Amino acid sequence: MIEALFFLAAAVFPVGQGQPLLMTFPEESGVKSMQLWLETKKIPFAHVQGKWETIVGIDLDAKPGEHPAEVAVTFGDGRMEKRPVTIRVEIVKFPTTTLRVEDKYVELSPANQRRAAREAKELDAIYDKWTPEILWAQAFRSPIPGQTRGSNFGHRRVFNGQPRAPHAGADLKASTGTPIHAANRGRVVLAKNLFFTGNTVILDHGLGIYTIYAHLSRIDVKVSGIAEEERIIGLAGATGRVTGPHLHWSARIQGSRVDPFGLLSIE
Numbered sequence: 632m633i634e635a636l637f638f639l640a641a642a643v644f645p646v647g648q649g650q651p652l653l654m655t656f657p658e659e660s661g662v663k664s665m666q667l668w669l670e671t672k673k674i675p676f677a678h679v680q681g682k683w684e685t686i687v688g689i690d691l692d693a694k695p696g697e698h699p700a701e702v703a704v705t706f707g708d709g710r711m712e713k714r715p716v717t718i719r720v721e722i723v724k725f726p727t728t729t730l731r732v733e734d735k736y737v738e739l740s741p742a743n744q745r746r747a748a749r750e751a752k753e754l755d756a757i758y759d760k761w762t763p764e765i766l767w768a769q770a771f772r773s774p775i776p777g778q779t780r781g782s783n784f785g786h787r788r789v790f791n792g793q794p795r796a797p798h799a800g801a802d803l804k805a806s807t808g809t810p811i812h813a814a815n816r817g818r819v820v821l822a823k824n825l826f827f828t829g830n831t832v833i834l835d836h837g838l839g840i841y842t843i844y845a846h847l848s849r850i851d852v853k854v855s856g857i858a859e860e861e862r863i864i865g866l867a868g869a870t871g872r873v874t875g876p877h878l879h880w881s882a883r884i885q886g887s888r889v890d891p892f893g894l895l896s897i898e
Contacts, residue, residue: 649691688884800881805867829870
């Protein structure tokens with residue numbers, strides 16, 4: 632994760648594909664709200680401890696190069712200032728991984744095709760909603776204490792000889808029954824079995840930030856409840872499209888697929 636501290640307009644902020652970018656604006660007299668206008672997205676800033684900040688998600692397939700953006704600053708008297716900034720996306724080379732899974736997860740039956748499409752639509756509806764305030768209270772932490780990095784994020788995957796979408800999460804080593812903790816305080820917005828990811832929990836942390844916990848053997852939270860940081864939300868397992876027990880941990884930030892371990896330095 633890269634932190635960008637704004638003091639001057641027209642600044643350029645580098646960030647790699649698939650990484651979060653923490654942007655911070657210093658306190659200004661009379662400012663009511665701030666938004667980052669990036670392409671079609673309007674990303675809210677939150678007022679935190681005398682400063683304005685937001686986290687921008689850069690998708691793992693984001694086009695490398697300079698992306699012009701604006702910070703829209705609204706004052707209490709109704710005035711608005713637009714301050715130009717540039718986000719420079721730097722290319723990251725992701726390897727290719729070849730996997731063997733049950734044929735039903737590659738050659739989907741008509742019923743499974745309908746189920747997968749229905750669930751994809753449900754997930755898109757979740758990620759399209761951005762809670763405008765910060766729900767977390769402390770720094771993000773690994774859902775399995777002691778594991779400070781995962782594997783396979785961004786890997787281009789080939790299942791049973793057929794190319795599929797990039798791996799949008801990190802895989803953490805875990806045997807069946809390993810307790811899985813909430814990476815930070817958040818609202819439970821999904822807790823159910825899905826076709827590809829098995830037993831899955833999704834937490835909304837605010838500002839369009841979601842963390843996803845997949846392939847669980849057991850789910851211990853309910854939708855609409857608040858999971859405090861480090862709460863056990865379920866147990867690791869091997870449900871869904873997997874080759875063995877582990878935790879698939881991923882993050883979506885304003886819809887962008889981001890390495891969840893990039894969140895660990897955000898407070």
